[in-house]
Amino acid sequence: MRVNFTVNGRPQEADDVWEGESLLYVLRERLGLPGSKNACEQGECGSCTVRLDGVPVCSCLVAAGQVQGREVVTVEGLADYAKQRAEGGCATGACGSAGTSLDEAKGWQAKGDSQTGEGGELSPIQQAFMDAGAVQCGFCTPGLLVAADEMLERNPNPTDADIREALSGNLCRCTGYEKIMDAVRLAAARQSEGV
Amino acid sequence: MDFLRPASWEEALAAKAEHPTAVPIAGGTDVMVEINFDHRRPEYLLDLNRIGDLYEWEVGEESVRLGASVPYTRIMENLRAELPGLALASHTVASPQIRNRGGVGGNLGTASPAGDAHPALLAAGAEVEVESVRGSRRIPIDEFYTGVKRNALAADELIRAVHVKKADGPQQFSKVGTRNAMVIAVCAFGIALHPETRTVRTGIGSAAPTPVRARAAEEFLDAALEEGGFWDNGKIITPSVAKQFAELCSAACNPIDDVRGTASYRRHAVGVMARRTLTWTWESYRGTRRTSEGAA
Ligand SMILES: Cc1cc2nc3c(=O)[nH]c(=O)nc-3n(C[C@H](O)[C@H](O)[C@H](O)COP(=O)(O)OP(=O)(O)OC[C@H]3O[C@@H](n4cnc5c(N)ncnc54)[C@H](O)[C@@H]3O)c2cc1C
Ligand code: FES
Ligand code: FES
Numbered sequence: 001m002r003v004n005f006t007v008n009g010r011p012q013e014a015d016d017v018w019e020g021e022s023l024l025y026v027l028r029e030r031l032g033l034p035g036s037k038n039a040c041e042q043g044e045c046g047s048c049t050v051r052l053d054g055v056p057v058c059s060c061l062v063a064a065g066q067v068q069g070r071e072v073v074t075v076e077g078l079a080d081y082a083k084q085r086a087e088g089g090c091a092t093g094a095c096g097s098a099g100t101s102l103d104e105a106k107g108w109q110a111k112g113d114s115q116t117g118e119g120g121e122l123s124p125i126q127q128a129f130m131d132a133g134a135v136q137c138g139f140c141t142p143g144l145l146v147a148a149d150e151m152l153e154r155n156p157n158p159t160d161a162d163i164r165e166a167l168s169g170n171l172c173r174c175t176g177y178e179k180i181m182d183a184v185r186l187a188a189a190r191q192s193e194g195v
Numbered sequence: 196m197d198f199l200r201p202a203s204w205e206e207a208l209a210a211k212a213e214h215p216t217a218v219p220i221a222g223g224t225d226v227m228v229e230i231n232f233d234h235r236r237p238e239y240l241l242d243l244n245r246i247g248d249l250y251e252w253e254v255g256e257e258s259v260r261l262g263a264s265v266p267y268t269r270i271m272e273n274l275r276a277e278l279p280g281l282a283l284a285s286h287t288v289a290s291p292q293i294r295n296r297g298g299v300g301g302n303l304g305t306a307s308p309a310g311d312a313h314p315a316l317l318a319a320g321a322e323v324e325v326e327s328v329r330g331s332r333r334i335p336i337d338e339f340y341t342g343v344k345r346n347a348l349a350a351d352e353l354i355r356a357v358h359v360k361k362a363d364g365p366q367q368f369s370k371v372g373t374r375n376a377m378v379i380a381v382c383a384f385g386i387a388l389h390p391e392t393r394t395v396r397t398g399i400g401s402a403a404p405t406p407v408r409a410r411a412a413e414e415f416l417d418a419a420l421e422e423g424g425f426w427d428n429g430k431i432i433t434p435s436v437a438k439q440f441a442e443l444c445s446a447a448c449n450p451i452d453d454v455r456g457t458a459s460y461r462r463h464a465v466g467v468m469a470r471r472t473l474t475w476t477w478e479s480y481r482g483t484r485r486t487s488e489g490a491a
Binding site for chain 2: 001018019020022041042043044046049055056057058060061062063065066068147165166168169170
């Protein structure tokens with residue numbers, strides 16, 4: 001079957017989709033966006049987290065056919081999404097030209113000086129993860145970024161308990177979570193200082 | 196495999212009548228796991244995401260009509276006052292991502308003895324509104340669970356909503372697991388005090404082939420509270436009464452040994468949860484009595 005939906009603000013079409021296929025599979029294998037990771041395919045690890053009509057979900061548990069006509073934001077579109085949000089614009093693509101094209105998304109990489117963040121093109125949460133050293137193997141990172149970014153959108157001044165709860169569906173086997181906590185606190189602090 | 200995408204409830208019922216083997220998919224948090232792991236290859240998937248009605252709830256005089264697909268997140272955010280037991284139970288389900296998709300309709304569809312909504316629904320009192328092209332009926336929650344992962348739905352029926360009695364007193368939900376998130380219950384316990392009818396109802400999860408009420412425990416407690424005039428005098432529950440209630444709750448279990456826990460552990464833990472949640476809810480009842488007396 002064919003599925004038409006919006007990914008990172010741009011309309012996309014996936015063809016020859018098997019009816020039992022997950023959104024995660026469509027993103028990675030049909031659209032060539034491997035940012036969302038596949039670690040468990042059973043909703044346990046959160047590494048496949050994307051936003052579906054704004055809501056964080058495990059893309060491995062959404063049937064491809066269920067996203068017909070809906071809007072998905074993946075980690076590849078996060079920088080643009082955060083930028084649009086900061087500018088008070090519309091990041092989902094519902095209102096026109098914004099968004100990240102498939103080619104841009106496929107070629108997405110952290111640009112600029114990774115130490116200073118100069119050159120931009122990172123969302124504040126991505127920059128904070130780098131600054132706080134919250135990334136080791138990186139497999140859990142995309143899902144954590146999407147989940148953490150959504151929490152900060154909803155709750156700009158989270159307590160530690162709020163952060164732990166919001167990230168309770170994302171497993172990390174490397175960091176022990178403390179640096180991830182640091183990163184989210186850092187992003188929240190920078191957000192409230194407006195930097 | 197075919198993917199059926201009805202745009203309305205009527206279309207969904209027609210599709211289910213035409214293809215009784217079609218597997219409905221709502222949040223997909225049970226269905227997709229089975230498909231991803233090749234445990235299930237349904238001929239038809241029947242997507243319910245387009246049916247807006249299933250995502251709505253209405254707070255009535257006596258009960259809340261909760262659309263089958265209302266995600267747990269919405270229940271936690273919006274129905275804490277009306278359905279405190281179910282809101283607490285919802286909060287213990289999996290993770291934010293899963294709670295954003297999964298809901299009570301899917302929990303009832305799967306009818307796992309470990310489903311967290313069940314003890315809360317049993318304790319509050321609920322009816323499941325199901326429908327097919329043949330008509331609509333309401334199944335009392337006590338008659339809904341018919342076996343391990345089996346329910347009272349006919350092949351052509353879909354769950355439309357759950358009618359849950361609004362709380363008329365304190366409710367609690369307690370769950371044993373190895374972590375505070377992403378945990379399938381080793382066992383779980385729900386309790387609801389119903390001061391209006393002077394009754395107490397319970398629900399036990401993951402400690403019998405189906406979710407069950409501890410009926411003998413409820414009857415014992417109702418009688419003991421009545422006899423001691425507890426509803427009126429608001430005294431502390433006698434420890435011996437709480438102890439016997441807990442023992443009768445343990446006795447209502449019919450658990451198995453599995454990877455999550457042994458049968459005897461489950462029986463023991465249900466007793467502990469029963470005693471604790473009775474104490475919590477009763478203390479809360481006494482508290483509200485005192486405030487309302489103070490105000491009078
Ligand atoms: C990682 C993970 C953790 C989990 N943890 C918990 C937990 O802690 N507690 C818990 O209780 N559950 C847990 N679950 C199970 C699951 O999330 C719940 O059972 C949830 O309520 C299912 O809802 P859903 O909408 O996603 O159902 P779906 O997967 O869409 O459907 C589940 C079943 O119900 C049927 N169905 C759905 N809607 C209807 C309808 N309207 N009419 C008739 N049949 C219908 C489907 O055909 C299917 O058989 C977990 C799942 C995962 C993946
Ligand atoms: S891959 Fe989806 S939650 Fe693990
Ligand atoms: S950094 Fe390796 S899993 Fe989190």
